[in-house]
Amino acid sequence: MLVVAALGGNALLRRGEPLTAKAQRENVATAATALAQIIKAGHRLVVTHGNGPQIGLLALQGAAYKPDAVFPLDVLGAETDGMIGYMIEQALENALGHDRPVATLLTQIEVDPKDPAFAKPTKFIGPVYDKAEAERLAQARGWSIAADGAHWRRVVPSPMPSGIPDLKVLELLLEQDVTLICAGGGGIPVVRRADGSLIGVEAVIDKDHATALLAHKLNADALLLLTDVEAVFRDFGTETQSAIRQVSPEDAVRLDLPDGSMAPKVAAAAAFVSDRARFASVGRLEDALALLDGKAGTMIVNN
Secondary structure, rough: EEEEEOOOHHHHHOOOOOOOOOHHHHHHHHHHHHHHHHHHHOEEEEEEEOOOOHHHHHHHHHHHHHHOOOOOOHHHHHHHHHHHHHHHHHHHHOOOOOOEEEEEEEEEEEEEEOOOHHHOOOOEEEEEEEEEHHHHHHHHHHEEEEEEEEEEEEEOOOOOOEOOOOOOHHHHHHHHHOEEEEHHOOEEEEEEOOOOOOOOOOOOHHHHHHHHHHHHHHHOOOOEEEEOOOEEEEEOOOOOEEEOOOHHHHOOOOOOOOOHHHHHHHHHHHHOOOOOOOOEEEHHHHHHHHOOOOOOOEEEEEO
């Protein structure tokens, strides 16, 4: 099977951990061990990943260096994709014993410049703050901010992905049996100008929606959305919570799920499955191979 797997933020940095290269390398090594099992089982693999904390840190570093000349989010996204891709690539090569090719490709993802998301920032980036500090930074730097659990974070526009200009390159690499790391952080957001050329925009695309589009365009057999939660739950966080083991895409989008966590994952999974003979699974990173076998997590599949 061709498997497209999206690594959640916990694959790189667990909440409360310092945003250091050492912490990220350790987490990536654990993720690579789980992903390598998929390849060793005979499947082809494409890996995507998030970049929210990393792109936020780069933005802060840039502002500290030269506040009036901060790099735009598309450029910061490309920088973080290179860094994270390098870490995953190296860890996967080590986990596989360097017996097969692994490559990272910076991936442009096209969005609609008229997407209403540009007027309503919702995508979390950067570190967490208490409310007072977040409000101070928002005032000083012109940020939009929102609550993220008990903390506050910067939010930026998150338009829906509509196309993948680099698709032909990805297909060529897959034809050569290369394990791919691509579309990091939802891809580098670009829009198409009237003359057909592309230009980057100030946004961060949702990783799960971009990964679902990528999996669809590559005609993948399975989509894995890997996180630190065992499965999708009904009534999550209550005494009556129960894991959903299998659900149709139609029923999946009707579930009442938190907007900031499971809702986009389930929506992306349902969009990928649609009416086709393929499936998506949501579950823990360490259960990646079991998710493919339907032995763990939540599977979204047509009845």
